[in-house]
Amino acid sequence: MRVVANPHQAEHCPEFEYFRGRKVPCFEMPSRAEFVQQALAGAGYRIEAPESFPDEVLYAVHSRRYVDFLRGAWAEWQGSGNEGDAFASVWPIRGMRVDRTPQNFAARLGMFSFDTGTPLCAGTWQAARAGADCAATAASWLSAGESSAFVLTRPPGHHAGPEFFGGYCFLNNAAIAAQALRERGAARVAVLDVDFHHGNGTQEIFYQRGDVLYASIHGDPATEYPFFLGHGDETGAGAGFGCNLNLPLPAGSSTANWFAALEVALRRIAEFGAEALVVSLGLDAAEVDPISKFKLQTADFTQLGRRLRAAGLPTLFVLEGGYAVAAIGENARASVEGFEAG
Amino acid sequence: MRVVANPHQAEHCPEFEYFRGRKVPCFEMPSRAEFVQQALAGAGYRIEAPESFPDEVLYAVHSRRYVDFLRGAWAEWQGSGNEGDAFASVWPIRGMRVDRTPQNFAARLGMFSFDTGTPLCAGTWQAARAGADCAATAASWLSAGESSAFVLTRPPGHHAGPEFFGGYCFLNNAAIAAQALRERGAARVAVLDVDFHHGNGTQEIFYQRGDVLYASIHGDPATEYPFFLGHGDETGAGAGFGCNLNLPLPAGSSTANWFAALEVALRRIAEFGAEALVVSLGLDAAEVDPISKFKLQTADFTQLGRRLRAAGLPTLFVLEGGYAVAAIGENARASVEGFEAG
Numbered sequence: 220m221r222v223v224a225n226p227h228q229a230e231h232c233p234e235f236e237y238f239r240g241r242k243v244p245c246f247e248m249p250s251r252a253e254f255v256q257q258a259l260a261g262a263g264y265r266i267e268a269p270e271s272f273p274d275e276v277l278y279a280v281h282s283r284r285y286v287d288f289l290r291g292a293w294a295e296w297q298g299s300g301n302e303g304d305a306f307a308s309v310w311p312i313r314g315m316r317v318d319r320t321p322q323n324f325a326a327r328l329g330m331f332s333f334d335t336g337t338p339l340c341a342g343t344w345q346a347a348r349a350g351a352d353c354a355a356t357a358a359s360w361l362s363a364g365e366s367s368a369f370v371l372t373r374p375p376g377h378h379a380g381p382e383f384f385g386g387y388c389f390l391n392n393a394a395i396a397a398q399a400l401r402e403r404g405a406a407r408v409a410v411l412d413v414d415f416h417h418g419n420g421t422q423e424i425f426y427q428r429g430d431v432l433y434a435s436i437h438g439d440p441a442t443e444y445p446f447f448l449g450h451g452d453e454t455g456a457g458a459g460f461g462c463n464l465n466l467p468l469p470a471g472s473s474t475a476n477w478f479a480a481l482e483v484a485l486r487r488i489a490e491f492g493a494e495a496l497v498v499s500l501g502l503d504a505a506e507v508d509p510i511s512k513f514k515l516q517t518a519d520f521t522q523l524g525r526r527l528r529a530a531g532l533p534t535l536f537v538l539e540g541g542y543a544v545a546a547i548g549e550n551a552r553a554s555v556e557g558f559e560a561g
Numbered sequence: 562m563r564v565v566a567n568p569h570q571a572e573h574c575p576e577f578e579y580f581r582g583r584k585v586p587c588f589e590m591p592s593r594a595e596f597v598q599q600a601l602a603g604a605g606y607r608i609e610a611p612e613s614f615p616d617e618v619l620y621a622v623h624s625r626r627y628v629d630f631l632r633g634a635w636a637e638w639q640g641s642g643n644e645g646d647a648f649a650s651v652w653p654i655r656g657m658r659v660d661r662t663p664q665n666f667a668a669r670l671g672m673f674s675f676d677t678g679t680p681l682c683a684g685t686w687q688a689a690r691a692g693a694d695c696a697a698t699a700a701s702w703l704s705a706g707e708s709s710a711f712v713l714t715r716p717p718g719h720h721a722g723p724e725f726f727g728g729y730c731f732l733n734n735a736a737i738a739a740q741a742l743r744e745r746g747a748a749r750v751a752v753l754d755v756d757f758h759h760g761n762g763t764q765e766i767f768y769q770r771g772d773v774l775y776a777s778i779h780g781d782p783a784t785e786y787p788f789f790l791g792h793g794d795e796t797g798a799g800a801g802f803g804c805n806l807n808l809p810l811p812a813g814s815s816t817a818n819w820f821a822a823l824e825v826a827l828r829r830i831a832e833f834g835a836e837a838l839v840v841s842l843g844l845d846a847a848e849v850d851p852i853s854k855f856k857l858q859t860a861d862f863t864q865l866g867r868r869l870r871a872a873g874l875p876t877l878f879v880l881e882g883g884y885a886v887a888a889i890g891e892n893a894r895a896s897v898e899g900f901e902a903g
Contacts, residue, residue, distance in 0.1 A: 239667050240648025240680070292813070309676040310652040312725060314765045315789035318656055326788035334651040335677060338582070383654060432590025446668035447657035473603050547834045 220555055221365055222264045223356045225372035227349035228252045230342025237335035238294055244537060244543040246510060247387035251375045255538060258548030259371065262493020262556060266371070270354035271297070276355045277348075279402070280424050285382035288331055289347070289389060289409035292339055295324050304338035331444075333385040335482055347389040354392040354537060358399035360446055361495060361533045368535050369555060370396065374531045375539040377418030377499045386416065386445055393499045393537045394412040394424045396433050400495045400535070409493035411530075413523065414539040417449025418466065421499065425483065427457040432491045434464040434484040436504075438475060438512055442470055460489070470512035474519055477504065481523070485530055490532075496532040502541030502550045509542050520550045524557025534558065562648060562878075562897055563707055564601055565698045567714035570616045572684025575632035575646045579677035588852060588884040589729035592816050594715045596653045597880060601713065604898060611694035611889025617689075618697045619742070622736040622766050626662060627724035629675055631689070633839060634681055645659060646680035654845040659724075667694040675727040675787075681748040686829045689716055691843070696734040696879060700741035703837060705867045710877050712738065717842045719760030724773055728758065728787055728892030735841045735879045736766045738849070739773050742837045742877070751835035751874075753777065753826055754866065756843020756881040757853035759807065762839065763806040769799040774833045776826040778819065778846075780854055804833070812854035818863055819846065823865070827872055844883030851884050862892045866899025876900065 229249035235242045252380065255539035260266055277286045277339060296305040307329035311317050317330055328339070356367035370392060377393055378386025397408045410425070412418040412435035425431040439451040457465035464487050466480040502520070503511040515523075536554065541547040573592035577584045589681070602608055619628045638647040649671035649891025653659050659672055692714035703721035712734060718733055739750045752767070754760040754777035767773040782791040797805035805831050808822040830838065844862070845853040859867075870878060878896070883889040 237579070237648075237677075238652075239643060239670075240579070240677075256599065256851060258630075273815070285802040301581060304582065306579075308580050308582075308678055309727070309786065309787040309788060310654055312652055312654060312675045313659055314722060315675070315787075316759070316792070317789065319783070319792065321788045322783045323785070323788060326786075328581075330789070333654045333657070335579075335582075336650055380656060419657070441664045443665070444651065444665045445657075446665060447659065447672070449660065450658070488811050491790070 220247040220264065220365040220369055220557060221360055222259055222266050222369040222371055223269050223353045224256055224266045225346065225349045225353050226251065226268055226333050227342070227345045227375045231340065231341040231374050231413055232342060233338035235449055236338060237306065244510050247374060248544065249540065251547055252371060254544055255371055255551045258552040259369065259555065264517040269349060269356040272352050272355040275356055276395055276399060277351055277390060279398045280391055282382040284400060285456035287329055291330070291561060293341055299324055300511055300545035303338040305337060306338055308382050331383050333383055337385050337387055343389060350374065350392050351377065351390045351395050354396040355399050357535050358396045358403065361400060362403035366533055367558060370535065372538055374501045376537065377412055377414060380420040380423040388420060391420050391424060393497050394421050396535050396537060397497045401430060405494040406430070407491060407493050408495050408497065409488040409491055410497045410499060411488065412437070412499035414499055415508065415513055416444050416501065416540060419445045420447040422448060422453065422463055425459065426455055426463060427459045429458040430461050431481055432462045432488060432493060434487055435479045436466045436484060438469065438470050439467040473514060474514050477513055478514065481526060485526070488530065493532060496530060496534045498527060498534060498536045499539045500536045500551070501539035502547040502555060505541065505543060505546055506542055507543040507546045517549055517553045520553035521557035524554040525561060528558045528561040562606065562707040562711055563702055564591065564606045564608050564711040565611050565695045566857040567594065567686070567688065567695050569609055570689045570715045571835040573682065573688035574681035574684060575682040578680060579648065580775040584628050589716060592886050592900070593883065593889055594713060596886050596890035597893040601711070601896040601897065605836060608849045610652065610838055611691060611698040614694050614697040616641050618737055618741060619732060620691055621740045623734055624724040627713065627860055630669055630673055632686055635686060637681055638725060639736055641666055644748055646682040648673055648677060648680055662876035672723050675725055679727050680747055681789050685731060691715065692718065692734050693732045693737050696738040697741050699877050700738045700745065703742060707841055709900060713880040714880055718753055718879065719756060720762045720883050726903040730762060733766060734770045735839050738879060739839045743772060745837040748834060749773070749835050750837050750839065751830040752839045752841060753830065753843035754779070755846060756841055757845040757850065757855055758786050758843065759880060760841055761787045761790040764790060764805055768797055768805060769802065771804050774804045774830060774835060776829055778808045778810065778822045778826060780812050781809040797802060799888050804860050804902055816856050819855055819857065823868060826866070830872065835874060838876045839868060840874060840876060840878045842878045843879045844889040845879035847883065847885060847888055847892055849885040849888045859891055859895045861896035863899035866903060870900045870903040
């Protein structure tokens with residue numbers, strides 16, 4: 220398996236996030252990627268640098284005004300005399316308009332986001348943009364015949380939607396990869412999201428499309444972040460009707476139930492006729508994760524990898540969440556080695 | 562003019578708000594109402610206590626699940642082991658669902674709000690609920706033949722929508738008053754909002770109704786809070802088509818332009834055939850206001866009162882914003898005395 224790693228990941232390094240009105244240290248930190256890189260390098264994988272791709276790979280899944288905003292956000296924030304990382308204070312909930320882009324910077328920051336857990340800092344754009352290059356690079360490898368690839372990047376991507384960031388995510392790496400695979404010849408692509416948290420951004424990007432299936436196993440949004448999406452009755456719309464499969468499980472679900480859900484997802488992916496598979500590899504389904512509530516052990520990630528290999532598709536792993544930093548290296552390695560061992 | 566004041570207003574007294582990720586002192590504070598009360602009492606007005614009204618006055622303009630949430634929010638917040646005032650961390654922006662109410666408290670806090678400037682604290686419900694009683698009390702006076710009344714309350718109300726709080730507002734006092742006037746016999750009611758900030762909550766509550774006209778003069782939402790509503794092309798929908806009039810003015814607009822907009826609004830109110838007028842009296846159109854950008858002087862508030870009196874309608878004033886605390890007493894008094902002098 221070829222591994223592409225984001226050389227700029229550590230440049231996204233916010234100081235703190237807000238949780239229920241309190242400053243808390245960021246869960247999503249550079250050491251996450253470092254642990255994964257050490258684990259994969261230690262297992263003998265060569266860590267490759269990404270190629271550069273034009274911004275069109277972003278525009279294919281994000282709106283142009285959103286990408287333009289992100290690119291210039293830090294300079295604007297600083298130019299307005301603000302100090303520290305950028306946070307919004309007001310968000311356009313239901314009934315409010317987003318068809319007009321406000322001039323006010325903080326208003327745009329709110330318009331293009333949905334939480335206070337995702338500060339934008341000096342290096343956010345560089346890190347997120349290089350992550351998108353990693354995703355596109357891995358997709359190009361698969362399209363050229365490689366059977367599998369691993370995108371080792373942060374910040375993660377699956378909560379980032381057509382034009383919003385949140386949940387530590389800015390650019391949707393999995394969606395960028397899936398879209399690149401489509402454009403390079405795969406008629407149908409499946410995204411399987413095994414992060415503990417529902418990938419609301421990925422779902423929303425592909426919700427009305429019949430050529431990309433989104434399937435997700437995650438904590439029930441009634442009690443788990445991101446709360447406002449991820450229910451079982453979200454099955455796609457328009458041309459995408461039937462091409463969205465949410466498998467929410469109660470917090471605390473057994474690993475047996477988790478693997479049963481995986482079987483349901485893989486059956487649907489097979490029926491769909493996917494020609495390539497993108498795996499949003501959140502490692503926070505692990506029992507050791509500090510903010511998640513499933514119970515997978517390292518051996519279960521090996522089993523996950525093995526089971527994914529059995530699906531028989533060109534497979535692209537994208538690192539998403541996982542906040543037990545020391546454990547995510549080991550669990551990423553287990554997933555990859557399980558896949559390789561088949 | 563009879564004046565009803567909220568005896569519980571000071572119980573809503575949050576410690577701080579968040580502005581762009583920084584803790585700042587609350588602009589919306591108990592002394593605001595105290596200054597207005599002193600000024601009106603000093604001018605010889607008797608300050609009366611509200612009657613108690615059943616929760617149906619709230620349900621007439623807010624959803625039941627929202628009111629139920631607000632009533633129990635502080636107990637839930639404390640019961641979950643949180644300390645300090647309650648803040649949300651995630652909001653349901655476009656594409657997200659609000660048809661299901663999450664079990665998670667913080668998720669509900671986000672679902673029913675839209676900013677980080679509006680902390681919910683121990684006495685929020687008591688203060689907001691008593692403010693609604695004040696609004697209903699004043700409406701009952703007008704319905705019984707009184708020609709004018711003043712609702713002296715805080716927290717303010719005009720940013721609170723059918724089921725969300727924000728912009729320092731929890732229950733929409735002006736909407737509650739307008740609705741009570743309707744139910745007590747006025748066939749058509751107009752709400753005139755002169756707060757510097759657009760009353761997005763009031764607009765949204767009545768947007769599809771033809772029996773309540775909402776007219777507002779406010780800072781252009783392209784640059785001013787609440788940013789995502791308040792444009793001139795929002796004219797109402799369905800039965801309410803044509804019954805919403807937004808008159809946004811650029812920040813820094815001259816007082817002459819402000820009064821020209823007032824004439825436009827009053828003409829529309831006359832054409833509409835309103836039988837009663839509710840004035841959302843934000844005093845932040847004053848030049849001295851620390852967070853607003855119009856230029857009214859105290860004499861201009863006298864002129865505003867005079868001009869409103871000339872409209873010849875039973876008139877109910879509701880205190881909204883205004884953060885130059887020492888000045889808002891004087892400007893409230895000027896508005897009232899201008900009205901009384903006619």
